Amino acid sequence: MRAWVLSETDVLPTLQYLEDPKPVSENQRLIRIVNSSLNHRDIWIGKGQYPNIVFPCVPGSDGSGYMDNEPVIMNPGISWGENQEVQSDNFHIMGMPSQGTFAEYIVADKKQIHKLPKHLSCEEAAAIPLAGVTAYRAFMVKCQPTKDVKVLITGIGGGVSLWVLKYAVAIGCEVFVTSRYQDKINKAISLGATGGVNTSETDWSKQLYTLSGGVHIIIDSIMGNTLPDLIKLCLPGAKFCFYGASGGKTDNFSPHSIFWRQISLFGSTMGSDKDFSEMLKFISDHKIRPVIDTVFPFTKLPEAMERMKNSKQFGKIVLDHSK
Ligand SMILES: NC(=O)c1ccc[n+]([C@@H]2O[C@H](COP(=O)([O-])OP(=O)(O)OC[C@H]3O[C@@H](n4cnc5c(N)ncnc54)[C@H](OP(=O)(O)O)[C@@H]3O)[C@@H](O)[C@H]2O)c1
Known part of the structure; x- marks a missing residue:
């Protein structure tokens, strides 16, 4: 072969x-x-x-x-x-x-x-398979979203990110996105996101706060030095789940920004056999493409x-x- x-x-x-x-x-x-x-x-x-x-x-x-x-x-x-x-x-x-x-x-x-x-x-x-199940476990299994939550998905051009967008839109969540490219933000809006900001702009996190008023769930794979800015966007009690770190390590991160506001910061990887089967059922039930x-x-x-x-x-x- x-x-x-x-x-x-x-x-x-x-x-x-x-x-x-x-x-x-x-x-x-x-x-x-x-x-x-x-x-x-x-x-x-x-x-x-x-x-x-x-x-x-x-x-x-x-x-x-x-x-x-x-x-x-x-x-x-x-x-x-x-x-x-x-x-x-x-x-x-x-x-x-x-x-x-x-x-x-x-x-x-x-x-x-x-x-x-x-x-x-x-x-x-x-x-x-890989992107779909990673997104399913990180978002659906670990964050347990409901339709009344605001969700931020970073690096929306990515394979996993767009599966999270599809699941969140199917549930009825309000979705915000980031990207380094305006055309990707526009495409995400055409798929059901409420809005997004371009992380190439220095005040992107302030813009995102003005746009969203803060979010209940963040799904991220970039980390690096975007983490402190992302934490500022968390509403009290928010869940921040990351499954990758394409942006590398984080400098000068203050843990104080996490505990006082009861924020949960946790990692996720791939998904179990059960997650995979449930994901396929969810995709079929909601006719997601x-x-x-x-x-x-x-x-x-x-x-x-x-x-x-x-x-x-x-x-x-x-x-x-x-x-
Ligand atoms: N733990 C796991 O089980 C698991 C599973 C799948 C993936 N991952 C990891 O998650 C990450 C994404 O995977 P993927 O397959 O979805 O990749 P992908 O399709 O290449 O998408 C990654 C997206 O992240 C953004 N991005 C990448 N590098 C960046 C940087 N340095 N700074 C800012 N934004 C950046 C880009 O979004 P924009 O172009 O919109 O800016 C890009 O489209 C990778 O690191 C991968 O290894 C982990």
């Missing part, structure tokens, strides 16, 4: 011919991948900025395709375990060290394989990665494995 292989840090993946994978136990199934999609994880691995990298590897955590004649998607989270609070020590994500979805075939455990939501095509469903930025031919993975590296995207970048 054809598969994209990452062999070392800071070198583009190369398209190679590998042996087709074969199920080795009763519990495994072979899937012909029709579409896959990118996550920032694929970029971090390529840059060598991910824990326990094993080269060579076939990256890619999201995929949809056919198991015999049935359209399916896969939960990229493997071995979460029984504890809903936290993943087990054996937890890992498809696409390094195990073979990922940037290939023509993959072998997955029966437990990972799910039917496609009926209202979605394979192309759309490939945009769900993903935001897809671009569909690239399978042979154009390096171009697709470049688009993500440069934050050009608004939504998920999908690969079409027939091209």
Whole structure:
């Protein structure tokens, strides 16, 4: 089969011919991948900025395709375990060290394989797994939103961020967003956000306070030196959940800004098997469609990665494995 292989840090993946994978136990199934999609994880691995990298590897955590004649998607989270609070020590994500979805075939455990939501095509469903479940756990499971809350989602161009937007709009929350690009804010408003501010402007956090009057929930993956400004936007009792830190470490952070106003600051990662199943039900019940930025031919993975590296995207970048 054809598969994209990452062999070392800071070198583009190369398209190679590998042996087709074969199920080795009763519990495994072979899937012909029709579409896959990118996550920032694929970029971090390529840059060598991910824990326990094993080269060579076939990256890619999201995929949809056919198991015999049935359209399916896969939960990229493997071995979460029984504890809903936290993943087990054996937890890992498809696409390094195990073979990922940037290939023509993959072998997955029966437990990972799910039917496609009926209202979605394979192309759309490939945009769900990793970003969809991360957003579902961080927002729906950990923040327990109701329709009367105000929610702030940062870096709205991102794959996970836009899933949070979709869930929040489906519930009826009032949503505010940030981005470094005005056109992404405008697109988010067209998807149901009330408003947003451009974080390239120095007084963005004041502007956001004027616009929103403060928020009950913040979902973030940037952190870095935006954290102190974001905390100022929290209403008393607010929940601040972050699942990444693309902006790096935070300097000069004052913990006093947190406790007096009873703010909960906590992290979230991926989602359990239960979260994944509940997310698919929520997407089906609300007939939610993903935001897809671009569909690239399978042979154009390096171009697709470049688009993500440069934050050009608004939504998920999908690969079409027939091209
Ligand atoms: N813990 C987990 O389980 C988990 C799961 C998924 C993702 N993540 C992490 O969460 C982050 C987002 O992942 P993703 O796949 O959604 O990525 P993505 O699609 O590339 O989106 C990230 C968005 O964040 C904003 N952004 C990125 N770098 C920034 C910076 N330095 N300063 C300000 N804004 C920045 C950009 O928004 P604008 O262009 O709108 O400004 C960008 O579109 C990554 O760090 C990823 O590793 C963690």
